[in-house]
Amino acid sequence: MGLMTFLRNRAGYILIGAIGFAIVAFLVGDAIQVGKPFWAESQKVVGSIDGEEISIDTFGPKVDQSLAQFKQQYGGSGNAQMQAMAVDNVWNGEVASILLGKEYSRLGLNVSSDELFDLMQGENPSPLIVQYFGNPQTGQLNRSDVITSLKQRAKNPQLNQQWSLLETEITKQALQQKYANLVRNSLYVTTLEANDEYLNRNKLANFKYVGLDYASIPDANVKPTEADYSDYYNANKKRFENPAETRSFEYVSFSVSPTKEDSLAVKTQVDKLAADFKTAPNDSLFAALNSDVKVPYTYLSKGKLDPAVDSVVFNLPAGSYYGPKFSGNSYKLIKVIDTRFSPDSVKASHILIDPTKLGGVDKARKLADSLKTLVQGGANFATLAKQYSVDGSKDKGGDLGTFTRGQMVPEFENAAFDGKAGDLKVVTSQFGVHLIKVEKQIGSSKVAKLAYVEKSLAASNKTKDAAYKKASAFLSEVKDNNFSELAQKNKYTVGVADKVTGSQGFAPGLDNPRQLIRDAYAADKGDVLKEIYQMDNSFVVARVTGINPKGTLPLEAVKKDIEPLVRNAVKAKQLTEKINAALQGAGNIDQVAQKLGKPVAPVQNMVFANPIIPGAAQENKLVGTVFGSQPGKLSKPVDGERGVYVFTVDGFSNPAPLANTYKQKEAMMQVAAQRSLGSAFQALQDKSKIKDNRVKFY
The missing domain is CATH 1.20.5 (Single alpha-helices involved in coiled-coils or other helix-helix interfaces)
Incomplete structure (x- = not known):
């Protein structure tokens, strides 16, 4: 029931x-x-900016593109730090795009069709148009090239896409310029501000002081109390603003450096390679199969190899053998196949023909040969390039500009550098069939074709396994609260990484820390991370020691950092009492100095804008107090950066009245204008709600 x-x-x-x-x-x-x-x-949300979410689906490809640009700019295959730079670059771009876009809309800023026309092909072209269509030598815009390219836009989908991207970027730059002008035009410098700045930089003060350095009291004699820490923290809270969340962690690194046995094993392998290399029937194939570092089998100019072998190799005749040579962390074996003198750079044009559109390479080469005959008969190469080439350079008549060795594919490079000015050559590469016109060859230096083998000195699997076992044993034994004690017991060195941001691509002592940082952001304070992290030459076990949230950090989070400053504040109280005792009954600075047993230090021609005491330090508080004092009077004690001071002002020298207030204002306006856009953007960020989840993805 x-x-x-x-x-x-x-x-x-x-x-x-x-x-x-x-x-x-x-x-x-x-x-x-x-x-x-x-x-x-x-x-999938990488972050949100003022309510707008950013998906990894759109963010990821932009990071890939940014990383590719960094690789092209700096070289290499891309490391953790370069990846972090790319992620930061895209994130900052997204923040700027969203926040500034909303600000443009709020202010009613836009770029009209007439303005866009003028920026693209009118009398006031965008810097981007000048960059893409300008003459590299004169900097002058070739307007006919712009118009020709725009006419071809409708017929070429790829060109149309490129123009669409360019229009977007031109519009973005124009809007930013309008916004910057609005911000700059809102700035104003008053006559009072101009006169104050003039006085601060030209009024002179002469004074004498006596100082007691904080170093005169041993640190061991000063024991700050909790009240001392609290007083300092409360008086300086603005210093403890944390712009972004950070994590701190400690770690033990287990080295995977090669042992003596590893070195001997690699040396034995290299000696055998050297013997085989000397008699190898196919040098380029042998190098490709056995080298840890791939060096192109083509002519190289001096300066491209390791300095330890570069100068030697380029002094050897063709047919010579060099090595094994150990330098850096690897052995080098080199055969000099050929040497010659070659241009340092070449200026060339080309017509690129796509074999897939003509039914094969043979037909493409036949067309290239026909075009070559036409040019030899007097036809205009640039006109033919615009008509037949499928390369982006066709809009410039096939002009590729000037390039050095290593910038073109081998087939193209060999044709351009091995010929002479005026040559017309037909070559086939991975991109298609080229008709190349060698316009000009510049300079001449020795080049060498090398078969190059490099073997790195690396740790053996046995050495790696031993290091991993040590790391595993430490991880299985360590607890959240005994990390340092256990490390000390095992005589392991504990490394520390403080205030690491979520997007950071580096950490002290760690060469590849991204996964470790990501896991640290998913853990709590005190947690030992459950994974063993592999760096380039070590295995790492880590523990999260601190989490500092965005905003004002609590006292406990900064206590260790401010300890020296708090200690100096305690010393300042003690030294102030000592100076106050010396001031009792003293009529001048000399009497105070006598009581303190310190010399009087004179300072001449001090300016407010440059508060550096000769032979001492930058003492803002002392100099500021000097300029606010009356001549002839003993000051009260002033606690500065390096010690506590007492002074007397001898006098001030005022400059002549400001002759040109307008010029002073203009100079101050220029300085303010340089900072204005950055300050305005920072204000937009401070007022917006930004959530950053990048650490979950990168």
């Missing part, structure tokens, strides 16, 4: 609950059926 009564009384609630559950199940089921559960979308 009890159960039946309960069901009757609660039937309405049960029914409502059942219907609610059915609705949720229907929605979830529908979401699952279409393959996009509602919770899955939140897992």
